[in-house]
Amino acid sequence: MRSALAIGLTTFPGATAALRALADLTGDAHVVALPADARSAAQRFAIDLLAERGCRRLILAGWSRRYEPFLRDAARRRLSVAAYWTSSAAQTGLAGELPRLNALLDDERVAHVWLADRALADALRTRDRRCAWMPVVPDVRGEAHRRRPRRADDGSWHVGLFCSPLEYGRKNVLVSLLAAAAIGDRCRLHVNGLTTNAEYRRVVGRLHLDVVEHGWMSRDAYLRALSEIDLGLQISLAESYALAAAEHLLAGVAVVVSPMVPAIVDLPTPIARPFVASRPDDPAAIGRVATTLLSQPARTRRVVTRARRALVAGTRGRAARVRRLFTEMI
């Protein structure tokens, strides 16, 4: 039996995904993603598991009042409790998450406050030693790492704009659509559910964008979709890491990012430069970066390969830190 039980909510997809990555890295955590219903069978089962299976660690994704039964049980059993806050400071402010962050920091039952955003962690740690930077680590050994057969060249430029509907604002989707239009008539835009949103569907229509709608995809379907595109757009306004951007590179796909995407921007500058659009609010400038990558496929393959190698190399130190913090919970 694994020593840790990690609880996330399906309404916290990013934080729950980070818990799954932590579970994979350590090999020592079960992950339960609770649905919206507080009375769900999964919640009751997870509470039973804590009681029955001798877990010594409880790890929570983000913060929610839904975690109260687990916290009470953990206190009774004297389990070590960590909460993993994956939003950056900017995300926390933009998304109205500050009350939850404050509630987490006020709760003394949480012995370890892990933060994916390094600047936020370092700032809080000066006053609260429970806080520590817990890096997000992309899975460089898993599915995204495997090269998949690419589709035949059909003369179009296949551009991906993949993100959760909960994040269209932070992910700067409107500017991304304008940038896709700036790329021109060769652009075929792949999306995952965007056209089910009436307002964005209207924008797509106004801009006469050629769109391939994949709907909300399973993990396997998403990785297959990555293999179908030539370039991704991840022009976020705030990120603590940006797993999606990293996964593009790991799949061998170029990605245009804003300066707020640490997964790419934290790579050595000459390696990151081809992918960075310096103004996330300028669709024409973003379109130019994209068009440069799309129109020079041989060069782009070289820069993507170089970036991928750098990304993989950088994960070793991050992974070691994750394992150390996990071990130190007890």
Add this chain to the structure above:
Amino acid sequence: MPSRPRRYRVSPDVAHRDIEGQTLLLAPAERDLLTLNETGRFVWRRLVAGRDVDTIARAFARTFRIPAHTADRDVRSFLTQLERRRLIRRG
């Protein structure tokens, strides 16, 4: 020719519960909690009750009104997936 197991049993240390009509499973080596759908629940409950594979397949065919060979294939396929995840063992 691959063997066709006649009987399976739940692996030790697998946690499983029926809660409000849902069947949830967690094996020691599993990362994520598994929730079974209606057909999965049907097979699981009979497995836990000690039924052999042929008996489960015949009941599956009757209940879901599908041909016997289809039921046999579907049940065995599901059991193979559970075995791969080390949730069940042969014998």
